[in-house]
Amino acid sequence: MPASEARVEKAHDEKARKEKARDNRIAFLLLSPAAVIFIVFFVYPNLEVLYLSFFNWAGISPQKAFIGLQNYQKLFTQDPVFARALLNTFIVAAQSIVVQIPVALALAVALNRRLRGGNFFATVFFLPMVISLVAVGMIWAWMYDPGIGTINLFLRRIGLSSLEPAWLGDPSTALLAVLITINWVYIGLYVVVFLSGLKSIPRSVFDSAKVDGLSELWATIKITVPLLKEIIAVLVIMSISGSFKSFDLIWSMTGGGPVNATEIATTHLYKMAFRYMQSGYASAIGVSIFLICLVITVVQLRLMRVRPAAEEEIQS
Amino acid sequence: MTGDLYALEFKKRRQRLLKRLALYAALILYAFFIIYPIFWVGVNSLKDNQEIFTRPWGLPADPKWGNYREAWADGNIGGAFKNSVIVTGTSVLAIALMAPMAGYALARLRFTGQKAIFYLFLSGMFIAPITGLIPLLKLLRNLGLVNSYWALILPNVAYGLPLSVFIVRSFFVGIPKSIEDATRVDGLSSWQTYWMIMLPMALPALYTVIILQTVYIWNEFLFALVLIRTPDLFTLPRALVTFKGTFITSFGPLNAAVILSAVPTIILYSIFSDKIRRGMSMGFSAKG
Numbered sequence: 001m002p003a004s005e006a007r008v009e010k011a012h013d014e015k016a017r018k019e020k021a022r023d024n025r026i027a028f029l030l031l032s033p034a035a036v037i038f039i040v041f042f043v044y045p046n047l048e049v050l051y052l053s054f055f056n057w058a059g060i061s062p063q064k065a066f067i068g069l070q071n072y073q074k075l076f077t078q079d080p081v082f083a084r085a086l087l088n089t090f091i092v093a094a095q096s097i098v099v100q101i102p103v104a105l106a107l108a109v110a111l112n113r114r115l116r117g118g119n120f121f122a123t124v125f126f127l128p129m130v131i132s133l134v135a136v137g138m139i140w141a142w143m144y145d146p147g148i149g150t151i152n153l154f155l156r157r158i159g160l161s162s163l164e165p166a167w168l169g170d171p172s173t174a175l176l177a178v179l180i181t182i183n184w185v186y187i188g189l190y191v192v193v194f195l196s197g198l199k200s201i202p203r204s205v206f207d208s209a210k211v212d213g214l215s216e217l218w219a220t221i222k223i224t225v226p227l228l229k230e231i232i233a234v235l236v237i238m239s240i241s242g243s244f245k246s247f248d249l250i251w252s253m254t255g256g257g258p259v260n261a262t263e264i265a266t267t268h269l270y271k272m273a274f275r276y277m278q279s280g281y282a283s284a285i286g287v288s289i290f291l292i293c294l295v296i297t298v299v300q301l302r303l304m305r306v307r308p309a310a311e312e313e314i315q316s
Numbered sequence: 317m318t319g320d321l322y323a324l325e326f327k328k329r330r331q332r333l334l335k336r337l338a339l340y341a342a343l344i345l346y347a348f349f350i351i352y353p354i355f356w357v358g359v360n361s362l363k364d365n366q367e368i369f370t371r372p373w374g375l376p377a378d379p380k381w382g383n384y385r386e387a388w389a390d391g392n393i394g395g396a397f398k399n400s401v402i403v404t405g406t407s408v409l410a411i412a413l414m415a416p417m418a419g420y421a422l423a424r425l426r427f428t429g430q431k432a433i434f435y436l437f438l439s440g441m442f443i444a445p446i447t448g449l450i451p452l453l454k455l456l457r458n459l460g461l462v463n464s465y466w467a468l469i470l471p472n473v474a475y476g477l478p479l480s481v482f483i484v485r486s487f488f489v490g491i492p493k494s495i496e497d498a499t500r501v502d503g504l505s506s507w508q509t510y511w512m513i514m515l516p517m518a519l520p521a522l523y524t525v526i527i528l529q530t531v532y533i534w535n536e537f538l539f540a541l542v543l544i545r546t547p548d549l550f551t552l553p554r555a556l557v558t559f560k561g562t563f564i565t566s567f568g569p570l571n572a573a574v575i576l577s578a579v580p581t582i583i584l585y586s587i588f589s590d591k592i593r594r595g596m597s598m599g600f601s602a603k604g
Contacts, residue, residue, distance in 0.1 A: 016426070022506070023425040023426050023427045023506070024427045024428060026421075026425065026506040026507055026510075027421040027425040027427035027430075028427070029507065030417040030418060030420060030421040030425075030510065031417065031418050031421045031422075031433065033413070033414045033417065033418075034414040034415065034417065034418035034477050034481065035418065035433065037410075037414070037470065037473050037474050037477065038436070038437065038440065038474050038477050038478070039436075040455075040470075040474070041452065041455070041470050041471050041473075041474035041475075042440055042443075042448065042471075042474040042475060043436060044451070044455070045448030045449070045450075045451035045452040045455060046443060046447055046448040046451075048448075048451035048454075048455075049447060049448055049450060049451050052450060052451060059450065059454075107343070107346060110339055110342070110343060111343070115339075115343075121343050121346075121347055122593070123589050123593075124347045124350055124351060125346065125347070125350060126589070126592075126593050126596075127350060127351075127354075127582070127585065128350060129592075129596055130531050130535075130581040130582060130584070130585040130592065131354075131535070131578045131581065131582070132534070132535035132537065132552070132553045132556075132577060132578065132581075133535065133537065133553075134535075134537050134553035134554075134556050134557060134577075135553070135556060135574045135577050135578050138357075138556060138560060138570070138574050139353045139354060139357050139574060140353060142353075142356070142357060142360070142571070143353050143356070148368060148369060148372060148567075150352075150353075150356055153372050153373070184349070184350065184353070188350070189596065189597060192593045192594075192596075192597045193597045196594070196597060216335070217339065241442065244444060245444035245445075245446075247444075247446055247537075247538055248537040248538065248553070251537075251541075252537075252556075252557060252560075266444065266446045269446055269449075270446070270542075273449070273450050274542060279450050282450060283450055283451075286446065286447040286448070286449070286450065287447070289444055289446065289447050290443060290444070290447040293442055293443050293444055293447070294439075294442075294443070296442070297439070297442035297443075300442070301438075
């Protein structure tokens, strides 16, 4: 390297260092309020849970006994409820992927055509997202009520009263009922995500297949899928991580029952910690969920290419 | 000849129209699927038990507005409403103050440990709130804060910050650097530059943050379930669950309570539907 170039580079480094020194103080001032609250009430609990998971601890008592990895051993080898919860969590995720994504894509493609009332439909489809999941759970528990719920009233009216499932009360139908409600909430969100992706595709792509009817809709979907690969990948990841995070809806609809039919990882954790007072054991469940979320996140960040210096981000 | 062509054209147009109708029918059907359950709860909130059983499909013959009074007063929904306003208001205010500060620092300053702080906040968008809940309860108990508004405000702020910081940060990233250089020439300190120049510019992003977090925190349930013990401090989602357990057979007031809890966010959504849709689809990774 020629000497002059090295000198220029050195001067540049010098300038960067000075800038950094000046920025350090102000950055500290600006960041500390957010960082302190975040570290104390988010980071610290999420680290301590790892420590607690090595103990036999009832949560309220000050005594706890170190038992190494026994909680994990029990969790993954001797806990049929956890196995069931994991299975259900995967069913929720898989269902989101195979039902929500295609339905949302179809609706989004239909709306993306400059359709009269398109914005109205998008607004309506998204509405469940702003209602608390507890309220949603109660709205749907009411729909599924065996005696006076709309669904069974309807079945009775069209002469299918022999069918009349107990829905949330029956282990064989409870999970299905919950999945329908999950779709009711989240499909609108997926529609909006797809719509924002479709906007970036040039109009000319769609002109070859005008969406006038349902058959053309199918043709257009086939054109768009390869163009929306990245969004679909992100939604798949979101469906998986979402199923590991969800709690409110299932808790308010079924509480994980009947007989664990709708148990998921989070409801199992809640019961272990706050009903059966096995906080050490529940911490091990928490760590497991944490690790799963972490793995999913790393995959997702690879997909979204988020970097500290990312310059190409969505404007709000 | 031309008549045939005309007929053909006509047939084509009719076919197109029919196809469009089919498409509309599908969209309307789906919209009905979304609206109907909410509508039905609204209808039943104005009926008494007898009418719910005897005329399940009909609109309320004589609307029982008293159901709302009963839910508000006897069902603790009024008190819960007040608690929700306090908790949501305070938390959102704190987030609105702190998130732009952190977002600006991450977007525009160069400092030691920047990468670490960036990834730390990022992790907050992806980790389920329930994982840290047991230590969080322990911590708040040690601080003597369990069963107070702070037990909800502090965790809500901590868990609301990451998404908020990222929304504001990405806004700052898009502002040309020349503006700050100009203020430096004008002799403003970095601190002044932030408050007088940069923060006012970021108001659109800040509004998005405020609206989004209001919806999220208004609807928050898990913290309220675990960190609050006495009904006089319950927020709405928490009070709804208890209401359902205790008023199991008084369907009218129960439905009224559901409607009361949802009305504020639905109003907010009808005013800011675009902002909410865009913000949530950007940040839904954060919430289950």
